[in-house]
Amino acid sequence: MYKLAVAGTGYVGxxxxxxxxxxxxxxxxxxxxxxxxxxxxxxxSPIYEADLEELMQKNHAAGRIDYTTDYKAAYxxxxxxxxxxxxxxxxxxxxxxxxxxxxxxxIAESIEKDCLVVVKSTVPVGTNDKxxxxxxxxxxxxxxxxxxxxxxxxxxxxxxHDTLHAERIIIGTESEWAEAMLKEIxxxxxxxxxxxxxxxxxxxxxASNDFLALKISYMNDIANLCELLGADIQDVxxxxxxxxxxxSKFLNAGIGFGGSCFPKDTxxxxxxxxxxxxxLKTVKAAIEVNKEQKTMLYxxxxxxxxxxxxxxxxxxxxxxxxxTDDLREAASLENVPVLLAQGANIYAYDPVGADxxxxxxxEGQIDKGTITYVSDIEEALANANVCFIFTExxxxxxxxxxxxxxxxxxxxxxxxxxxxxxxxMQDAGVEYHSIGRPSVT
Ligand code: NAD
Numbered sequence: 001m002y003k004l005a006v007a008g009t010g011y012v013g014x015x016x017x018x019x020x021x022x023x024x025x026x027x028x029x030x031x032x033x034x035x036x037x038x039x040x041x042x043x044x045s046p047i048y049e050a051d052l053e054e055l056m057q058k059n060h061a062a063g064r065i066d067y068t069t070d071y072k073a074a075y076x077x078x079x080x081x082x083x084x085x086x087x088x089x090x091x092x093x094x095x096x097x098x099x100x101x102x103x104x105x106x107i108a109e110s111i112e113k114d115c116l117v118v119v120k121s122t123v124p125v126g127t128n129d130k131x132x133x134x135x136x137x138x139x140x141x142x143x144x145x146x147x148x149x150x151x152x153x154x155x156x157x158x159x160x161h162d163t164l165h166a167e168r169i170i171i172g173t174e175s176e177w178a179e180a181m182l183k184e185i186x187x188x189x190x191x192x193x194x195x196x197x198x199x200x201x202x203x204x205x206x207a208s209n210d211f212l213a214l215k216i217s218y219m220n221d222i223a224n225l226c227e228l229l230g231a232d233i234q235d236v237x238x239x240x241x242x243x244x245x246x247x248s249k250f251l252n253a254g255i256g257f258g259g260s261c262f263p264k265d266t267x268x269x270x271x272x273x274x275x276x277x278x279x280l281k282t283v284k285a286a287i288e289v290n291k292e293q294k295t296m297l298y299x300x301x302x303x304x305x306x307x308x309x310x311x312x313x314x315x316x317x318x319x320x321x322x323x324t325d326d327l328r329e330a331a332s333l334e335n336v337p338v339l340l341a342q343g344a345n346i347y348a349y350d351p352v353g354a355d356x357x358x359x360x361x362x363e364g365q366i367d368k369g370t371i372t373y374v375s376d377i378e379e380a381l382a383n384a385n386v387c388f389i390f391t392e393x394x395x396x397x398x399x400x401x402x403x404x405x406x407x408x409x410x411x412x413x414x415x416x417x418x419x420x421x422x423x424x425m426q427d428a429g430v431e432y433h434s435i436g437r438p439s440v441t
Pocket of ligand 1 (some may be wrong): 007008009010011012013028031033036084085086087099102103113120121122123152153154155156260261
């Protein structure tokens with residue numbers, strides 16, 4: 001078993017650290033955020049992920065995981081250091097590598113024995129080469145240090161499960177030493193390992209994410225065409241899904257992809273291509289379709305209503321997808337401000353994301369409208385003039401169609417996630433508009 005350190009305790013770093021501990025390694029998780037570290041030390045997860053808190057407590061009690069802001073102590077004698085800090089998008093679409101650079105420098109100043117540095121964060125192709133050089137440039141002690149790429153493929157909402165049961169582990173190394181050590185670290189997971197060089201590993205991450213983003217944008221494009229032609233995207237997707245070459249996943253049309261990965265990773269790869277004199281036309285198209293898609297529902301609703309001014313607007317779901325408290329690039333962030341600017345009185349429901357959303361949009365008057373957070377969906381719907389569904393939470397799906405008719409002042413629903421059958425809404429007497437399917441008017 002190895003002594004590991006993990007830099008960054010976000011969705012990737014914390015989940016990786018906890019799962020390494022669960023598999024028997026000795027893990028120290030490092031973060032610069034003191035509040036986060038204090039929370040984790042007390043057994044509380046700073047992020048919402050199924051099973052995470054339970055495993056944190058179990059492995060902490062077993063003495064296999066600890067949390068600190070003292071990076072020197074954590075990195076000094078680690079066999080391997082995994083980097084899971086953020087690589088957010090910059091205004092020009094490129095990835096911000098400043099957090100990676102800071103960690104690299106901290107590692108260079110701290111390590112006192114041979115060490116493998118493993119980059120889990122999503123970074124542009126060639127970054128690992130630079131990180132290795134950077135560490136060597138700032139190295140204080142005479143030790144061997146190598147950098148390996150080990151991109152992460154977990155999906156938020158099922159991060160622990162995805163890590164423990166990953167379909168593949170990608171390792172990108174430039175020496176047998178690094179390859180052998182990473183294989184040993186992952187041996188207790190009993191998962192398929194694909195070993196390639198560092199640049200290919202970096203590219204596998206972008207190529208995979210962007211392919212999925214492309215699949216979503218393609219289905220949204222087709223959904224928009226379905227609306228014009230009277231076809232139903234859900235039936236179309238079902239028909240397509242039987243073809244094994246296409247597969248059944250990522251065929252759901254909706255109001256576009258969000259989250260911390262697809263939006264930034266599509267833009268980053270487009271940027272990398274441009275830097276290298278190449279135009280990545282497919283990915284560019286996926287980005288454009290997604291941008292338009294985010295406000296598709298609002299545009300539909302604007303056509304149907306004269307104004308939102310003074311209307312009670314129920315908003316169901318704020319996070320970018322169910323199972324997470326993450327709001328990054330969520331459709332709600334695009335639509336709520338426009339509704340508020342139009343004078344809407346929003347009653348927003350989200351089972352886990354409301355507190356975070358309220359930090360950006362505090363309860364009360366904003367712009368010409370107001371926002372109120374409710375913990376009960378029925379309260380949001382009561383007497384509402386219109387309802388928007390932005391996230392397909394189980395709690396939202398559980399609302400029966402007739403409830404919209406009974407509770408709302410006018411049963412007018414704009415569903416960005418196609419969670420209801422058109423027929424059921426029609427039978428319940430609800431005016432229903434969704435994505436890529438016939439409307440009930
Ligand atoms: P995040 O923003 O949730 O977490 C990053 C953490 O790093 C924060 O807690 C921050 O305080 C900490 N940090 C910053 N500087 C630090 C330093 N010098 N030392 C220690 N900690 C430091 O990020 P995330 O969502 O976990 O993503 C991390 C990386 O993984 C990104 O490159 C992302 O693209 C990639 N990724 C994310 C997902 C996902 O679903 N979130 C999936 C696969 C890959």
